[in-house]
Each structure stands twice: as C-alpha cells, then as structure tokens.
Amino acid sequence: QADLYRNVKHLPAITADGTQIKLLANISSADDMDMVFDNSGEGVGLFRTEMLFMDRDTFPDEEEQFEFYKKAVISAAGYPVTIRTIDIGGDKHLPYFNLPAELNPFLGYRAIRISLDQEALFLLQLKAILRAAAFGEVSIMFPMISNIKEIRDAKAILEKAKKELIAAGTAFDANIKVGIMVEIPSAAITADILAKEVDFFSIGTNDLCQYTLAVDRMNEKINHLYDPFNPGVLRLIHNVIEQGRLHNIHVGMCGEMASDSLATLLLLGMGLQEFSMSAASIPTIKNSIINTNIARAKQICADVMKMESSESITAYLKETTL
Numbered sequence: 001q002a003d004l005y006r007n008v009k010h011l012p013a014i015t016a017d018g019t020q021i022k023l024l025a026n027i028s029s030a031d032d033m034d035m036v037f038d039n040s041g042e043g044v045g046l047f048r049t050e051m052l053f054m055d056r057d058t059f060p061d062e063e064e065q066f067e068f069y070k071k072a073v074i075s076a077a078g079y080p081v082t083i084r085t086i087d088i089g090g091d092k093h094l095p096y097f098n099l100p101a102e103l104n105p106f107l108g109y110r111a112i113r114i115s116l117d118q119e120a121l122f123l124l125q126l127k128a129i130l131r132a133a134a135f136g137e138v139s140i141m142f143p144m145i146s147n148i149k150e151i152r153d154a155k156a157i158l159e160k161a162k163k164e165l166i167a168a169g170t171a172f173d174a175n176i177k178v179g180i181m182v183e184i185p186s187a188a189i190t191a192d193i194l195a196k197e198v199d200f201f202s203i204g205t206n207d208l209c210q211y212t213l214a215v216d217r218m219n220e221k222i223n224h225l226y227d228p229f230n231p232g233v234l235r236l237i238h239n240v241i242e243q244g245r246l247h248n249i250h251v252g253m254c255g256e257m258a259s260d261s262l263a264t265l266l267l268l269g270m271g272l273q274e275f276s277m278s279a280a281s282i283p284t285i286k287n288s289i290i291n292t293n294i295a296r297a298k299q300i301c302a303d304v305m306k307m308e309s310s311e312s313i314t315a316y317l318k319e320t321t322l
C-alpha cells in the first residue's frame with residue numbers, strides 16, 4: 001500500500017490509451033483538504049455539508065455557513081468543489097430541528113424534501129454557497145432528487161437567492177453550475193429527462209443501491225442483499241452515464257462504489273470519467289486506471305451487461321480485472 005502510494009502519487013490519472021479521468025474526494029469540512037492533496041485528489045466531487053449543522057443547538061446563520069464553505073473553497077486552491085445542499089433526515093438528525101418520528105425515515109422527510117418545504121432555511125444555505133463560490137470553482141448539488149419538479153423548484157429558489165444577493169450588493173458567482181445526485185431509481189430511469197435541467201449528474205450508489213434493492217443500508221441483517229453489482233443497479237448506473245453522454249452533461253460518481261477497485265474497469269467501460277471518494281482510496285483507484293485501457297474496459301462492460309447474476313459478474317470481474 002505504501003509503495004503503491006509512492007508510485008502513483010505523482011502520475012496523472014490517465015488510462016494506458018490516453019483517457020484522462022478525474023479523481024476527486026468526498027469531504028465534510030475544510031480540514032479534510034490536506035488529505036485530499038496528500039492523496040493527489042484534484043478537487044472535491046462531494047462536499048457533505050451536514051457536519052456544520054450537527055453537534056450544536058441552533059441553525060447556523062448565513063454568515064457562519066458562508067465562512068464554513070468559503071474556508072473549504074479557499075483550501076481547494078482553485079480546484080473544483082461541488083457543495084451539496086443539506087441532506088438531513090434518514091439516519092441524520094439535528095437536536096434543534098424537530099424532525100417528525102417516521103415509520104420509514106429513509107423514505108420520508110429528508111434532504112431536498114426538507115429544503116423545499118423549509119424555503120427560508122434553504123435560501124440561507126443557497127446564499128451562503130453562492131457567496132463562497134466567488135472564491136473558487138464551485139458547483140452546487142441537490143440531494144435526493146426524484147422528479148423534474150424538485151429540480152425546477154430548487155432552481156427557482158436559487159434564482160431568488162441570487163436576486164437577494166444582487167439587491168444587497170453582495171459578491172457571488174452568478175454562473176454557478178447546478179447538478180443533482182442521482183440516487184433514487186426514478187431519477188436514474190428518467191436521466192434523459194432530468195439531464196435537460198442540470199449541468200451535471202453525480203451518481204450516489206449508497207442510496208441508489210438501497211432504494212433499487214429495497215435494502216436498508218444500515219441494517220446488518222440484510223447487508224448481503226446490499227449489492228452494487230446486482231444487474232438491476234448496474235443497468236441504472238449504465239443508463240445515467242449513457243444519458244449524460246447523449247445530453248452532453250458531465251457525469252460523476254460519489255457513492256462508495258467509486259472507491260471499489262472491483263468496479264473501476266466496468267465503470268470506465270460504461271464511460272464514467274469522474275470518480276469521487278474518500279481521499280485515502282484515490283491511489284488504489286488511480287493505479288487501476290493507469291494500468292488499463294478504455295477498449296478493454298468497454299469489452300468488460302459489454303460482457304458484464306449480458307450477465308444474469310451478481311455472482312457471475314463479480315467472479316468475472318475478479319478474474320479479469322484484479
């Protein structure tokens with residue numbers, strides 16, 4: 001592992017036949033940026049903002065949020081940072097925010113659903129992100145999108161945030177790019193429709209797996225069923241990447257699958273060009289990329305997409321790619 005790290009650290013993430021791949025990191029605060037650069041990450045594909053909201057007694061105001069995002073943007077030193085709007089609910093609760101007790105929290109009041117319902121809070125976060133975006137290359141990303149209306153509604157509130165900043169004479173990035181997490185099956189299936197509304201997709205395999213397979217991602221009793229190599233999950237991922245290509249928008253992956261070296265060639269073969277993961281995994285994935293070529297990855301993808309079971313797919317990938 002130490003050798004691998006030293007060998008690939010200074011090499012670009014380019015396949016043997018010359019395709020450049022972006023290797024980005026998932027972070028939760030500016031403090032994580034050292035680790036990102038130590039592992040040769042080229043920016044942040046997912047900045048989870050929940051940390052700022054946890055372990056405290058009240059909602060952070062616009063100023064505090066602005067400082068928190070700005071710090072990360074400045075630490076990224078010109079590299080891209082994709083900031084995700086708040087994704088609370090599900091397993092993440094805030095002591096000062098009275099979330100309803102729910103029978104099915106993962107199917108309930110969470111993420112963009114809360115943001116669209118609590119417009120004043122959403123507006124604060126959007127303004128803080130827009131202002132931080134003046135200090136670097138920032139994109140904004142909405143979690144848990146299930147239909148086109150949510151995107152349009154979120155974008156309308158983003159426009160409102162811009163108008164308020166203009167009225168106040170505050171500096172911000174008016175051309176900020178807007179994308180969505182594709183982590184709900186309906187979004188993956190209708191990627192062709194949603195692609196027209198956004199600048200980019202980021203595939204969240206953690207939730208996409210959970211919802212596609214109806215397997216609670218936190219429940220150990222059934223974790224053998226939680227399987228990104230299930231052909232149903234793979235078809236969804238393939239569709240999202242393909243529709244992104246057809247509609248000329250950028251597609252990345254920020255779920256755990258992006259850091260699974262068993263999946264790397266398959267994902268490259270599907271056409272994925274951006275992988276975002278915990279920084280420590282970057283050297284391993286970079287090593288896989290450097291040692292393959294796209295023609296081979298495409299063949300592997302074609303073979304896998306014809307297979308019927310996760311068992312045959314993973315056995316084949318272990319044999320041919322590891």
Ligand code: PEP
Pocket residue numbers: 046048087183203204205206207208254255256
């Ligand atoms: C995902 O669902 O894959 C994801 C990256 O988001 P989170 O793990 O924060 O739900």
Ligand code: MG
Pocket residue numbers: 143183204206207
């Ligand atoms: Mg998720």
